[in-house]
Amino acid sequence: MSNKSLKKASLNMKQYGMMIMLIVVYVFFAILTEGKNMTPVNTNNLIMQNGYVVILAVGMLLCVLTGNVDLGVGSVVASCGAVAGTLIIDFGVSAPVAMLAALAVGAIFGCFVGFFVAKLDIPPFIVTLATMLMGRGLCYLILQSQTKGPLPTEYTWIGTGFLPTWKIMEENAAINAGKGIDLICLIVAAIAVAALILNEVKAVATAKKHDLPVAPIWQLIAKNGVIGFIICYFFYKLACYNGIPVVLILMVALVAIYHFITTKTVAGRQIYAMGGNAKAARLSGINTKKVFFWVYANMGFLAAVAGIVLSARNSSATPKAGDGFEMDAIASCYIGGAATSGGIGTIIGAVVGAFIMGILNNGMSLAGYDTNAQKIVKGMVLLGAVTLDLVSKRKKK
């Protein structure tokens, strides 16, 4: 292959920089904790502990793309959990109805912010600072400053449950200490890898058909090889434990939907255009007020989803729930390569950012550092990641 075309189509390694950092952090803690963070049970914990942060980061990325943030999500998470918990414990409402009520509360919060931001042109920072205070207060009022629990299993299933398993090789004590391996996990992993390969082959075929540049084959194999390996590794660990957590399904579904929206739809394109230059977007026919409204309404809805997952996992609703979650979600977006000025960032990046923080937290806990030290490290990682990103961009110019 000639040098020129290789340069033209080569994969942009920067795009995968955070992915590589994720692996490095994981391996680092594997060494530091002597493999404790690689156990099946801890792999499962990683998912369950970070599910809600990932869900929030997905919604937050859209806000960040517009060049803003939502400071109120932590409080909305708590309020939605409080509503569901109170309805179930005090009013005996069934779990599905309580969940719907919580989602409605989140959506109302979102529309409330959207209304002020889009219709009245109030800066999102101010509006969401207000909902942060209001939401927290509301949550304490609803719960009368007490913790409500325990919640029934129909409710907690979404945060702690697993899909049905089909354990094999349980009689073989040499494998997984006789606990067996879940075949369903392995099947899902196989399907995921097959889909990954098929998707890449299809993309290359269409690119070739339209005479567009294609990255060299070894790069494509390396990229998909690494991703495929991570999927297999990960599902094998889950297979050795209780199988696929319900949260994982929810998370993957949301990430897939929002990845699709941001990369493939007109709506997604409009968010990027507006974040990049709102005036130009408006004169290009984009209803920027509408985009703004839906971005914040959506954030409220996703905060409610996170609120349900969190209260389900804790099996209770507490007034302190979700404290500081907004900062975790915002940090995830920036670590994942989003720009503070708006218009730049990806869903996958935000998810990777969330997991980098999750693995850090988890790894440091396992290694015996206390939560205060964790905060210092998290702050440094955020600052380091963004500094590295901006400085390298400036050098390129």
Added chain:
Amino acid sequence: MSEYILEMNQITKEFSGVKALDDVNLKVKRGEIMAICGENGAGKSTLMNVLSGVYPYGEYTGDIVYNGEICRFRNIKDSEAKGIVIIHQELALSPYLSVAENVFLGNERATKGVIDWTETRAEAQKLLSRVGLEGENVNVPVNTLGVGKQQLIEIAKALGKKCELLILDEPTAALNDRESAQLLELMLQLKQEGITCIIISHKLNEISYVADSITIIRDGHTIETLEKGKDDFSEERIIKGMVGRELTNRYPKREGIQIGDTIFELRNWNVYHPDDSERHALKNINLQVKAGEVVGLAGLMGAGRTELAMSVFGRSWGQKISGEVLINGKSVNLASVQNAIDNHLAYVSEDRKTYGLVLIDSVKFNMTLSALKGFFSKKGVVDENLESVRAEEYRKKINVKTNSVEQAVGSLSGGNQQKVVLAKWMLTEPDVLILDEPTRGIDVGAKYEIYCVINELAKAGKAVIVISSEMPEIIGTCDRTYVINEGEIAGELSGSDITQEAIMACIMAHNRKEEVEA
């Protein structure tokens, strides 16, 4: 002392291997006004940045000899200490600070860090009167003044720094004709006071008026220096130096003009100012444009042409809008930009960087943005392959100079950015296009290409409206023109009747009529 206040010898400056300046030599005589001319990207601004210390000593090679001594500036402060002050195209005023504070920004009248406000105000007042702003209130925030006055305040600020050599980068780009004339007179006055001036400008008529010598830069080289009285100072001569060949015709010839039916019409269009519901900004505008016709909207800056276009285009400007828009003979409601696009109207805005493009995104992203809903998506899902194919097609069709359609638009030159904006609106398949200052701030070669695109559009049976403050452009491109003044149509000219004199006569007659009525 030598005849020259400044000599720049063999200046070479590289940006990651690309030579922006290559062995440039520049000699400026004491007390003269020197103009530097060149196409966009020729290296004019880079040269001035080297001179003023924006690129410190060590980042370039060559010598700067100022007042007979070799200077090695590490930053702007160093060059200002020597009396070299640069005023950039984008004004460096802090909008909410007062006039007096801005005049002494970075040069505060203070002892040990404590500002002497009495002296600040008194000195500011004196400096302002030197630039022709006698009696201006120095205590008002600077953003309450117009761009013309702000530009003068910048000069007052420079004078406050005991400036000997004043560099002005495109000082009249944002000014109207009257303000521009005032600024040029001020330059001549400063010359009398012994201040040496370097001016960078695209407006060649201003340069031939004000300059004593003209240095032409092309592709990072100094090509020649023309002296007043010795050499030919005509615009044609300067352009020849800038592009390296004779551009005998700056406007491409239009062939096969076929004018059809009226496809765009405005009837009794009235608009009030968005901030002041009493101010009747556009009064009873009636106009028609036929298929295949290029129609100009001539007028001075602030006449209301951009406002007219924006008020029609999705009601993006003004309030209490009344009147009727007819496209292809049908009355249409253009309440939003999307409505306008759906009714095949396109508006290519002035100021492409602010209103036209998303600079951080790719050529492709920008080209398809307006047509995304109508042409590049099904049920809200974008057809990315079609996007790539069509963007590539337009890149070739109108000759956008870029490595690929994936390149960020912000990294392109002004002319190529303008082509991307044009492509963006051509992709919406409009019948009527309004082009607002389509060639502002782009070089002569790119201008020619833009005019070719305009001709192509007209040939394809579109109705094209060109808004331009450059009268030669209206004369060179349009079949017919409306003259707009003070929010009203002051006259209509067509064919060979369109001349600079006739346009000005319309404006003058209209002004007189206004005065009589008032």
